[in-house]
Amino acid sequence: MFPSAARRSLSGLIPPKIATPSAVSSGSTSTRTQAVIDFYSKLPKGPKPASERPGGLRGRYFEGKNASGAPFLATIFILFGIGYTIDYNRGTTTVARALALYLVGGDEKLASFVRIADRYSVDPPTTYLDKPFLALLTSQPPLIEYKQINLSSKERHAEVFTPPQQWAGGSISWERGFDVVFDLTGEIGYDKPELIQISNTYQLALTLASSAASLGALKPRAYIRLTFPFYEMKSLSSSSRGHGEDAELRPDGARGRWWHEALRGLGRVASAEGLGLNVGVIRCGAWYGRGTWEGEVIPRVVAGHVYSYLKEDMKFLYNSDLRINTVHTADLSQALYLASLHLLSTHRATVISQSGVSIPYTWVPPSTSPFSLGKDKRTSLSDLYKTVKTIVPEQEKVVLPLWNVVDEGDSTQEKLGRAVADVWGIKYGFLNSTVATLVEQFAKSDFSEMIEDVNEMHVEAWSKMLAGSSPPIASTPITPFLDEHALRKLAICLDGSKARQQLGFKARYPTVEVGELKEIVKGFQDDGLWPKLS
Numbered sequence: 103m104f105p106s107a108a109r110r111s112l113s114g115l116i117p118p119k120i121a122t123p124s125a126v127s128s129g130s131t132s133t134r135t136q137a138v139i140d141f142y143s144k145l146p147k148g149p150k151p152a153s154e155r156p157g158g159l160r161g162r163y164f165e166g167k168n169a170s171g172a173p174f175l176a177t178i179f180i181l182f183g184i185g186y187t188i189d190y191n192r193g194t195t196t197v198a199r200a201l202a203l204y205l206v207g208g209d210e211k212l213a214s215f216v217r218i219a220d221r222y223s224v225d226p227p228t229t230y231l232d233k234p235f236l237a238l239l240t241s242q243p244p245l246i247e248y249k250q251i252n253l254s255s256k257e258r259h260a261e262v263f264t265p266p267q268q269w270a271g272g273s274i275s276w277e278r279g280f281d282v283v284f285d286l287t288g289e290i291g292y293d294k295p296e297l298i299q300i301s302n303t304y305q306l307a308l309t310l311a312s313s314a315a316s317l318g319a320l321k322p323r324a325y326i327r328l329t330f331p332f333y334e335m336k337s338l339s340s341s342s343r344g345h346g347e348d349a350e351l352r353p354d355g356a357r358g359r360w361w362h363e364a365l366r367g368l369g370r371v372a373s374a375e376g377l378g379l380n381v382g383v384i385r386c387g388a389w390y391g392r393g394t395w396e397g398e399v400i401p402r403v404v405a406g407h408v409y410s411y412l413k414e415d416m417k418f419l420y421n422s423d424l425r426i427n428t429v430h431t432a433d434l435s436q437a438l439y440l441a442s443l444h445l446l447s448t449h450r451a452t453v454i455s456q457s458g459v460s461i462p463y464t465w466v467p468p469s470t471s472p473f474s475l476g477k478d479k480r481t482s483l484s485d486l487y488k489t490v491k492t493i494v495p496e497q498e499k500v501v502l503p504l505w506n507v508v509d510e511g512d513s514t515q516e517k518l519g520r521a522v523a524d525v526w527g528i529k530y531g532f533l534n535s536t537v538a539t540l541v542e543q544f545a546k547s548d549f550s551e552m553i554e555d556v557n558e559m560h561v562e563a564w565s566k567m568l569a570g571s572s573p574p575i576a577s578t579p580i581t582p583f584l585d586e587h588a589l590r591k592l593a594i595c596l597d598g599s600k601a602r603q604q605l606g607f608k609a610r611y612p613t614v615e616v617g618e619l620k621e622i623v624k625g626f627q628d629d630g631l632w633p634k635l636s
Contacts, residue, residue, distance in 0.1 A: 197328065198286050199235040200391050200431035201438060206245045207238060212439065216246040219262050224248050230579065232393040232629055243270050253287065254306055259313035263320055279320030282442040285310060285327045288364070290396060292357050292587040296486055299360040307364040308492060311371045315379040324445035325381045326438055327368055331388065332358035337425045337593035340512065344427060344597040347385070347504040348459045355587070356484070365461045367492060369500035382445050382453070384437050384601075387508035388594050390614070391431030392625050395580045398426055398594065402522050403619055404582050408563045410526035411635065418532050422516035425595040427508040430611035430618070437507040440605040445503075457503035457604060463496040505605060508598040511613030524616045525623070550586065557583050571633035578631040 198218075205213040216238070222229035224239060231239070238246050247266065251258050265276050287310065288303040307327065314322055333351035338344060345351060353362040365383060372381040390399035409416040429437075445453060465487050487493055494500055511517065515532070523530040560582035568575040601607040611618060626632035 197386075197389065197391070197394070197431045197434050197438075199232065199393055201284065201286070201435040202238055202246065203234055204432060204435035204439065207234065211245075213245075217249055217266075218246055219249040219251050219253060221250060221252045223250060230393075230631075232625060235393065253310065254301070256309050256313060259310065260317075263314060263317055263322075279317055280322050281446060282324045282326065283310075283314055283322045284438055284442070285325065288329075288361060289357070290330060292355060293585045294357065296356040296360070296484060299356050300486065300490060303357075304360040304364045304367065304490075305492075308367040308371070311368050311379055311381070315371050315374065315377040321379070323380060324442050325368075325372075325379050326441050326445070327365070327381060327383045328434075328438065329361055329365060329383055329385045331385065331427075331594045331596065332361050334358075335593045335595050337423070338595050340423065340425075342595075343599060344425070344506075344508075344595040346597045347457075347506055347600060350462050353464050354592070359464060359483075359487070362461070362464055363487070363493065365502060365504075366463070366494040366500045369461055369502045370494050370498070372502065373500075380445050380450055382441050382457075382503040383505070384434070384441055385504060385506050385596070386434050386437075387427035387429045387506070387596055387598070388513070389429055389431055389434055390622070391434075392622050394431055394622075395626070399428060399518065399614065399619075400580075400622065401582070401584075401588070402518055403525060403623065404564075404580060405560065406522040406526045406528060406530075407567070407623075407633075408560050408582050410528050411567050412559075412563055415529040415531060416519070416523065418515055418519055418530070419589060420515065420532070420591045422514065422519070422532050424515040424591070425593050426513050426515065426518060427594050427596050427598070428511065428513040428518075428614050429508050430609070433509060433607075433609045433611055434507060436610070437505070437601055437605065437607050440601075440607055441505060444605055453503050454501060457505065457600065458501040459504045461500040461502055461504075463494070465493075466496070505601040505607075506596040506598045507601050507607060508596050509609040509612050509614075513614055518614060521614050521616050521619060525619050553584060553586055553589065556589070560584070567633040567635060570635060572636060573630075575630060575633055580626060580631055 202216055202218070205211070206216055218239075220229075224231060239248060247269065249262065251262060253262070263280065265274060265280060267274055285307060287306050289299055294302075311325065311327075314325060332354050334354050335345055335351055353359040368379075368381050368383075371377070372379045388398040390397055394400065395404075406416055448456075519530045519532075564582045568578065598607070623632055627634050
């Protein structure tokens with residue numbers, strides 16, 4: 103169950119030295135920082151190239167000392183896109199705000215400077231800005247520089263990747279370019295036309311990576327791509343860890359195919375002779391968090407509020423043990439950060455050896471796939487890819503470091519249903535197998551009609567809830583509207599053990615908690631996007 107939507111969010115960068123008065127943290131190292139230092143100091147690194155010996159960023163991070171011998175936290179510079187459109191019929195959020203808050207929103211600053219680049223205006227806002235994120239944008243002294251720019255314009259990439267020479271009244275001295283790029287771009291809406299997926303997911307990711315690789319002295323030392331669980335997966339038994347990074351999963355629809363092809367394209371850029379890019383990929387589970395309404399979790403919370411308003415039980419399709427592995431956006435931000443440290447601290451050959459997986463060619467659906475629709479049912483898979491000249495050929499092998507990131511709760515339909523029911527004080531259940539089978543059969547014959555019936559009830563109730571809210575809400579991007587994709591039997595079943603072992607990832611939110619879901623709802627209510635009912 104998720105409302106349709108999408109937009110973009112982009113990239114992050116870390117510089118070597120910022121010569122502003124308060125730019126460098128020195129003195130005592132926090133518990134979290136020391137834990138990162140301790141973890142990485144125990145990993146096998148191999149011999150260091152001269153450019154990465156003590157005195158460079160790597161030495162400062164992983165030896166935990168500055169020149170005087172005191173503990174030292176290196177300065178960080180991040181660039182990424184906001185990606186929150188204010189078009190309330192097509193609203194979307196990703197993890198960009200959570201990443202910014204993780205880096206500079208707490209008492210311990212993991213970044214001394216943050217640049218945000220996207221095409222939306224923030225003053226006045228033409229995009230959704232929640233209160234904690236807005237506080238970062240307006241903080242004094244400033245923690246964030248916002249750069250309004252169209253990221254799809256390749257001619258502007260040099261400007262995007264060029265560090266500022268002046269900031270907060272001080273000058274910035276750069277020995278080299280930025281160290282890390284976090285690429286959070288892409289269209290996450292399943293209902294987006296394939297041409298939009300090609301341009302805003304595949305081509306944008308490929309163009310940005312190509313631009314970064316060709317920067318010469320300014321080329322980033324690590325490049326992290328965030329990707330999503332847009333694949334068809336079997337819901338493996340609870341005794342199984344889930345699908346590993348090397349599982350050959352079939353991309354789900356046009357969205358899944360172009361997100362997957364973006365990885366193949368980045369893999370080619372990463373291995374290009376004479377250029378190259380130190381790319382790593384984080385693949386998350388069903389994401390949820392404060393200020394985020396997309397995915398598989400929060401839409402269930404919206405539906406739960408509707409059924410609470412209607413004084414009805416909430417019934418789910420399919421079986422209660424359907425696995426939907428989850429991850430909080432704060433923890434996803436942690437994983438992105440740890441991946442950047444790992445790429446900075448470990449030689450590329452070692453990273454590929456330990457974490458590299460083959461990114462398979464998927465334009466020819468395997469006939470043995472349990473999700474195969476049969477030859478007469480493949481009309482949804484177009485031949486548009488044949489017109490895209492940059493597609494990596496089938497015979498070209500692509501290998502990238504890839505880490506699945508999920509929490510430890512092993513969420514299922516049952517666990518999510520119980521949590522949502524507890525948020526609203528309602529009863530929940532599951533349609534019995536006979537009814538579910540009939541629904542599936544009906545869906546195959548007239549899926550659109552079934553969706554219309556469901557949406558008519560949900561949207562009508564939601565509209566009344568918005569009008570009856572205190573105060574009334576005229577417009578909101580949050581909606582109980584379901585697209586056709588939302589009622590399919592979709593599992594998210596990923597093995598996240600590699601990220602825990604290699605990156606030191608440990609979820610702050612190990613399970614989906616009722617209290618956290620209530621806080622997410624309250625945040626939206628405080629922003630006037632979710633109805634408050636007496």
